[in-house]
Structure formats: structure tokens, C-alpha cells
Amino acid sequence: AAMRRQLISALAAEVHRIKPDKFPVNTVPLTKLDVSMMHFPGVTAHNFFRGSLDVEKLKASLARVVANNPSLAGRIRSADDGGLEVHYDNSSGCHFYTRALAEDMEAQLEDFDSAKIAQQPLDWEALVEELGIANTGPGPLQIDKDAPLLTATYLQGKRISTVSLSVSHLLGDGATKMNVLKLWDQEFAAPNSTTSLSGREAxxxxxxxxxxxxxxxxxxxxxxxxxxxxxxxxxxxxxxxxxxxxxxxxxxxxxxxxxxxxxxxxxxxxxxxxxxxxxxxxxxxxxxxxxxxxxxxxxxxxxxxxxxxxxxxxxxxxxxxxxxxxxxxxxxxxxxxxxxxxxxxxxxxxxxxxxxxxxxxxxxxxxHQPQFGGTFIKQVRAxxxxxxxxxxxxxxxxxxxxxxxxxxxxxxxxxxxxxxxxxxxxxxxxxxxxxxxxxxxxxxxxx
CATH class of the missing domain: 3.30.559.10 (Chloramphenicol acetyltransferase-like domain)
Structure with a gap:
């Protein structure tokens, strides 16, 4: 039932693929700590704003972050030594979904404050999926498949808008996800102002x-x-x-x-x-x-x-x-x-x-509470x-x-x-x- 809700919502959304102009030659081996996150969901947060945001600037600024950090656009592949690696191929890229919020859905989203999320957690999960907010999902959904390691979703209503970012837990932890969100926010405010995140080698x-x-x-x-x-x-x-x-x-x-x-x-x-x-x-x-x-x-x-x-x-x-x-x-x-x-x-x-x-x-x-040139309200999880x-x-x-x-x-x-x-x-x-x-x-x- 959940997968059907996600599929129907995804079909109703516009999908923009973000990928660097040039990918690295070398693959990125995942560590034992990375692989230990196999069954955990993508690290995801949903950010609420009053009014609308500039969606084209959101796409362009995220593209610059991905260009500086190309592993975000890679795919998880099995390595010859039994480990896992980030590879780059024709399927590589991040997915940016945009969708207009129907009036009834916007009202439901506004109604789900923190108290209601606690009181009706499964209804909250179902609403997020019905809205088509993408989550990279757990590791088995990504290994040797055409599954993005980063997804972003922008929903725009008449009164509020939301920006959601999900990063594969195989690729990084909560700090990684928040660092990516921070870079995206900084790039939105000041183009070409950020550099690559440090590597996982150490x-x-x-x-x-x-x-x-x-x-x-x-x-x-x-x-x-x-x-x-x-x-x-x-x-x-x-x-x-x-x-x-x-x-x-x-x-x-x-x-x-x-x-x-x-x-x-x-x-x-x-x-x-x-x-x-x-x-x-x-x-x-x-x-x-x-x-x-x-x-x-x-x-x-x-x-x-x-x-x-x-x-x-x-x-x-x-x-x-x-x-x-x-x-x-x-x-x-x-x-x-x-x-x-x-x-x-x-x-x-x-x-x-x-x-x-x-x-x-x-x-x-x-x-990290992003601004994206708008008025931030709150950050919630599903x-x-x-x-x-x-x-x-x-x-x-x-x-x-x-x-x-x-x-x-x-x-x-x-x-x-x-x-x-x-x-x-x-x-x-x-x-x-x-x-x-x-x-x-x-x-x-x-x-």
C-alpha cells in the first residue's frame, strides 16, 4: 500500500535530474561503518516555509553542491572484493521533484504540527508518502539498482512551501545530510561560495x-x-x-x-x-x-x-x-x-x-535550519x-x-x-x- 501511494504521487510530480557535467574517474569505497547502516532509511528532513520559494534557484544551487560533491549523484555497486562502492555511470544523478500542493493537501500538511505527528505518527508517514516526498530508502533498495543517493522534493502551496532532502544512509550519517543541506542553503544565498565536503578516508x-x-x-x-x-x-x-x-x-x-x-x-x-x-x-x-x-x-x-x-x-x-x-x-x-x-x-x-x-x-x-531566501517555520522528520x-x-x-x-x-x-x-x-x-x-x-x- 505504501509503495502504491509513493508511485502514484511520483507520477504526479515533475522530476528534474541533477548531475555534474563531469564525473570522477575513481570510485568511492564505502567503509564498514557505512555498510553497517544497510537497513536504515535515508537521512531525511522536511523544512517548512511561509509562502513560496524560487524553485529555479533551488535547482541551480543544489546542482552546484552536487558538482562539488559528485558522490551524491553516484550509484551503489557491489565491488569485486565483496564490499560496496559509489560508481558513476549513465544512470547517475540526483532526483529533484517539484509538485503543486492541492488546497486540501496543504491544509492537511499545515494541520500536522508536532503534537499531531506524535499522536498520529502512521497517518503522518502516510501523508508524506501521499505527497510524493521522496526518501532514498534503506540500503537494499539502492545496491546494484538505479536508485539515487540524494533526492530533493519541493512542494508549493498558496500559504506554505516545503523543501525535503534525503541522503542515503549508506553514503552518510545525519551530520553528512545536514552538511549537504547547509551547503545548499549557502549556495542559494551566495552562488559558488562553497567547496567540497571532506572525504571519508580517515x-x-x-x-x-x-x-x-x-x-x-x-x-x-x-x-x-x-x-x-x-x-x-x-x-x-x-x-x-x-x-x-x-x-x-x-x-x-x-x-x-x-x-x-x-x-x-x-x-x-x-x-x-x-x-x-x-x-x-x-x-x-x-x-x-x-x-x-x-x-x-x-x-x-x-x-x-x-x-x-x-x-x-x-x-x-x-x-x-x-x-x-x-x-x-x-x-x-x-x-x-x-x-x-x-x-x-x-x-x-x-x-x-x-x-x-x-x-x-x-x-x-x-x-541546520535553512532559509533559502524565505521565512523558515520548522523542520520535521518522517x-x-x-x-x-x-x-x-x-x-x-x-x-x-x-x-x-x-x-x-x-x-x-x-x-x-x-x-x-x-x-x-x-x-x-x-x-x-x-x-x-x-x-x-x-x-x-x-x-
Missing amino acids: VEAIDAHVKSAYSAWSQAAMEAFYPHIYEKHVLARDLKQYNMVVVRIKEETMKNIKAAEAKHTEPGAVFSGQDALIAWLGNVLGAKWFAFTVDLRGRAAGLKKDAMGNAFMTWYGTPDRGPGQFSAMDVRNTINTQGRDGALALEEALFSGLEDSIDVNSWVKLQ IGSGALPFLFRLNYHVVYQPQKGEYVMYHFGLRNDEAARLQLAWRKLGEDSVNCVSGDELMTMIN
Whole structure:
């Protein structure tokens, strides 16, 4: 059903292919970290503006970004050595879709504020697909196929317009996608003002450099667990047994979570709001161990902050006081030691898989709010129905900020009892825009 909606919408849209005048001779080998993102959706964000934008300038400015970064226009191909590479051939190019917003669809889009996205997340996903907003999709849809690694969609109504950008997760992570969006925004404002993003060549070396401080056992455990054992556990799970909870969170609630955590820490202890959020979540769900995503960029001289690719690490930790007794300082200490004390968490992960764990990611610091010569309203996400069955089975929690003063958080991989506890916990904090979607409901949507 989802694929039919996308096909019908795509047929109704105008498609403009963007490709450099000249492609590089050499292919781009993908790293192990790139390949580990195989089942994740394209990294996608939808940006809302008041009024209309100059669509020709949008096309031209994106074309200059692609010319400087031609791998965005490539295709993923299997390599002779068993790996994956970005190749350039006759099918290469990015897709830019433009479509007029019908009055009824514009009204629906305006009506979906952050609260409604949280309350009706599957309806939001269906609306995005019905509107024909393109997502590059997960890796299997791209390998050895004529599938673009970057898609952009411009929708124009009478009152609002939207610009959506999706970048293949095999090609890059959230930072890569936001860096591309930033370059596009800069090129729109000042033509020929940007240069190429840095390459991914140093990613694996920096990853190895950080891990060199770990014990040999921890290094071997990390190599064994992610992505191989991790994916094995995820794919073996019965989708019907898991749920997704989505919540709109007010800024005041985030501050209250941090303030409550401060009452249980030593005077003068320094921790972030995200540290407190992870601790709160671990306590609600009774987690035995935690993990969170860390950007490798800028952590060593060899990897620049604008590096393209999947340049992240996952750091693991356990609550000092035992399962479900987290402190924000458990998280902060893991950051301070750069994940060197993750052996207990890794042992638990290898022994019991994903059960009773939390893996948290935040987009907040990565986000770029583009202007494109217009009046920016907000930036929102949709996951994409092609990737939801995989994410539903992950113990994964991700938060982003649509606009100042509020956040939206997705909680995946929850058993029925966990989903019920988490909804109740959010409501006790005063959040009423929270909803649970079951695996059965998801299967009904995608079928």
C-alpha cells in the first residue's frame, strides 16, 4: 500500500535530474561503518516555509553542491572484493521533484504540527508518502539498482512551501545530510561560495585510534556485536511483539528532567540535558545497559568536521547502581572516558542481545535550519515505511527539535509492558501528545 501511494504521487510530480557535467574517474569505497547502516532509511528532513520559494534557484544551487560533491549523484555497486562502492555511470544523478500542493493537501500538511505527528505518527508517514516526498530508502533498495543517493522534493502551496532532502544512509550519517543541506542553503544565498565536503578516508583510522585505548577484549566485543550480532537479534524479532512510542516534548519538560536529576547528583556535578534524558529513560525502562551515538568528527586532527560518510561511534555503559538505577553521571562518565569502560555493557549485550537496553541518538546539535531566501517555520522528520519494520524491532530512541521550545522523540523496540510504562511516565511529566503504535498496526499500514 505504501509503495502504491509513493508511485502514484511520483507520477504526479515533475522530476528534474541533477548531475555534474563531469564525473570522477575513481570510485568511492564505502567503509564498514557505512555498510553497517544497510537497513536504515535515508537521512531525511522536511523544512517548512511561509509562502513560496524560487524553485529555479533551488535547482541551480543544489546542482552546484552536487558538482562539488559528485558522490551524491553516484550509484551503489557491489565491488569485486565483496564490499560496496559509489560508481558513476549513465544512470547517475540526483532526483529533484517539484509538485503543486492541492488546497486540501496543504491544509492537511499545515494541520500536522508536532503534537499531531506524535499522536498520529502512521497517518503522518502516510501523508508524506501521499505527497510524493521522496526518501532514498534503506540500503537494499539502492545496491546494484538505479536508485539515487540524494533526492530533493519541493512542494508549493498558496500559504506554505516545503523543501525535503534525503541522503542515503549508506553514503552518510545525519551530520553528512545536514552538511549537504547547509551547503545548499549557502549556495542559494551566495552562488559558488562553497567547496567540497571532506572525504571519508580517515574515518576508519580515527575509529581505530579512539578504540586503541580500549582493552583487547572490548575491541573484540565491539567488533563482534555491531553490526553482525546486533542485526541478527533485530531481524530475529517478531514485529508483532514490538511497539513504537512517539512523543512531543516541551522545553520545560526537558528542563524539569535535568533539574530532577540534579537533586540526585553531587553538588557541582556537570552533566547535560541529554545525559539526564538518557538516565531518565533507562530508569523508566529498567535498562541493564545503555549506548549512545557519538560523532567522530573533530575528535582527532585527521577527520574534519565536514567529513562525508558515516563517521560515528557507539559508546556503551552500565548504571553504577544496577539495572534501572541510572544517574546522569553514568552517561557523563562514559563520555569523559570516551567509552573505555564499556566492557560490562558489551558483555551483557553479547550475552542477552538487545533485551533490557537503550540506544539513544540525538539530532538536535546537528540540525541546520535553512532559509533559502524565505521565512523558515520548522523542520520535521518522517521515517519512511520501508524502514519502519526494521526500526520497530530496535531498542532505539531518537530525538530532534522541530522548532524552538519543543522536541519530538521516537522510541522503538518496546515490548507491550515497556510501551505502557513509557507512555505513563511521559504523561506524568505533563506531556499529553504521546501515542503508541503496535507492530500489528504498522503491518496493516504497509500491506
